[in-house]
Amino acid sequence: MSLKMKPEELAQTISYKPPKKHWIDNPVEYKKGTYNYGGNPESLKYVHQPNPRKWQPYDEDWKLPENWKEIILEGFRERIDKFRSLKLFMDICVRCGACADKCHFFIGSGDPKNMPVLRAELLRAVYRKEFTLAGKLMAGMAGATELTFDVLKEWFYYFYQCTQCRRCSVFCPYGIDTAEITFLARELMNLIGVNIDWVMTPVSNCHRTGNHLGIQPHGFKDSIEFAADDLEDLTGIRVETPINKKGAEILFVIPSADYFGEPHYFTLLGYMALFHEIGLDFTFSSFASEGGNFGSFVSHELMKALNAKIYAEAKRLKVKWIIGGECGHMWRVLHQYMDTLNGPADFLEVPKSPITGTVFENTRSTKMVHITEFTADLIKNNKIKLDKSRNNHWNATFHDSCNPARAMGLFEEPRYILENVLNNFTEMPDNTIREQTFCCGSGAGLGTEENFEMRMRGGFPRANAVKYVAENNGVNLLTCICAIDKATLPPLLQYWVPGVEVAGIHELVGNALVMKGEKERMTDLRNNPLPRKEVL
């Protein structure tokens, strides 16, 4: 991964001055490094999606079905009737512009069509033309346009230049949610086979093997056991690796990157060490081996189909309730969609921590608890022993991942944990954290190599806030609770703020966790030598 442009040069290309020509008359230009490749036909076929074929966005001919316009407009009409959100968001925007400079892609690119208002207007212009009287009578006055191939190209470019982070929706006086608009626009394009491979291939993998990476059951088992081996080397303790264990109390679902990517892997070590230490009766599932849901980046139907395996496995394995690991969009789906999509989970019990006795009342219907909720409760009840000094080599800050922030409000749980496992912590500036947090710039399926320049642009506001605390407070670690973050923040920081690393919260928990019978730890979970202990 590389970008020839240096950070300072990239910043100089950003201008917030829009062009003279009105946006409706300004067709999109596909610039290398700023878009994603089209979906692989084999992947589409496996999940029975329309119009599988070889194509690329830069092709002249996208090989669309003859009647593609009708398909989209029919789909549009259907969704207007099904989603009040869509209908309302098409009608009530006053274009006040409050959202304009809230989008990380606008801030990092200066492209006016990355202002959330214009992103939505791309869809609204067609909506007005097709579905409103004013748009039909006076297209000019109402800002209405016909759906043409140029418009479709614009849709594809800009709706795959939105990470559905919902930052704009916090600032919108009507709560217009661009994530919802992008979601539905992508769903419309998917009806004619216009989608991206980095979403569709993981979707297809996940359907078949249970996880985005396509790891088969024995591979999953190997990964988990490998992690147990590593933990044994580090701590001298052999932890359990229950997989598909019937009758376990808790099903534990994690994003697949946790057992396949770095630095995610160290978070996995943290979970496993923690669960061993408290003697939790849990099981992984090799089939529900993915909490993430790339289906949610393209259609409600795929989201539902992929999500179904979590409850299905909970039922098959006869567990009582479910814990979910650190992942952003995974938690958007689990928190705001799963119960509606695949519930009710009436075969499960209301989650109750077997260690502390705490009943997680906030999850009484869905029966799924966020790992930071679970761990914060353990710490509060003094159920684990933590040695903060083992994280003394880190001066950390916390990146609120978009979805847990703006679709859950999970702010204090991770911070409470950090407070207890770490001595050095600094918050980033106020306008860049909590509900105002900035996206990594690569979420919602956009974390590809081919899209690298746009990712560096989109992640600029986040990286810039990290740079601020790195320079002023000596921060050298960005913690987060999202698998996409863990995959895409390292290259982002390497580009903008070299020297700052990325870690999950439970990696730091694993570092600090004092385990019964452990050997003296010489290194942290990622094999960094531990800071020298002061000799008493």
Added chain:
Amino acid sequence: MGIWFSLVALAALTLLGLIGANVPGLNYVFAVIIPYIAITVFIVGIIVRIVIWARSPVPFRIPTTGGQQKSLSFIKQNRLDNPSSYLGVLGRMALEVLFFRSLFRNTKAELKEGPNLTYGANKWLWLFSLAFHWSFLIIFLRHFRFFTQPIPFFVPYLQEIDGFFQIWVPIIYITDCVIVAALSYLFFRRVFDSKIRYISLPSDYFPLLLISGIAITGILMRYFFKTDLVAVKELMLGILSFSPSVHAVGLSSWFYLHLFFVCSLLIYFPMSKLVHLTGIFMSPTRNLANTNRMVRHVNPWIDELKMKPHTYEEYEDEFRTVMKGAGMPLDKEESHVS
């Protein structure tokens, strides 16, 4: 382009209004018929709009959370920005509708040398929007002295507060000044801020101009070109009691213009972005409690998502051999393909 289009539209409306005022045969049309049409279009239009929105279900519960969720007992929930009860939602909506809570958060991003990004507070839009909407409301309420007999109790209070400074004869209303200032800000912001100009449509300038037209004709009538208020009130009471009559005497061109602009606004309202007035109440990111994991939200059309999930049985059938090889538990030892 949008600005000129809107100016021309307003000019055309002005011309029409003046014709209505000065062509004798048309007085009745402009003072009675058009107002009836306008009120009908407005009421029916708004109802139809709400019904159309309400007909579409809310398939998922998707509040945008702006504060700490309700979770563990020792963590303090932000009940207004992340409500989990009916009362909390009511509070959140009240803050949004009455005080433009979200707009109050507004910041301005700037890229400086370094490169450094800064986000300064930017409350002007919030301030002037709020000023505009509140003035409009108060002015509307003040007008009840023309619509009702006896005059409602709140009108004298409003007049007194609004005329607090007691300058000029007749006393200048604060809201008259504020609404002009706010409208000017909102309009010129669209014209001079290049980003906002870029996103603006004719339908963004037009309502601002039209409402300015209403405000200016009203102000001119109150302070400079007096119109016969008794005649005005007679007309309005007549219209509202369905027994209209026009006393052409005393009803100035200014009045006809003012009334015609108001009628135009009423007609334009339901088919324009101005329906945000009612839309805000139905916005699913604001009017739903974040009780997502506490209470199941039901989607009436969920079964239309027909794609069959891959089942564990199919998965085990495909991978049984490798699972067995890895010593993983199996539901069925062998697949018995018949």
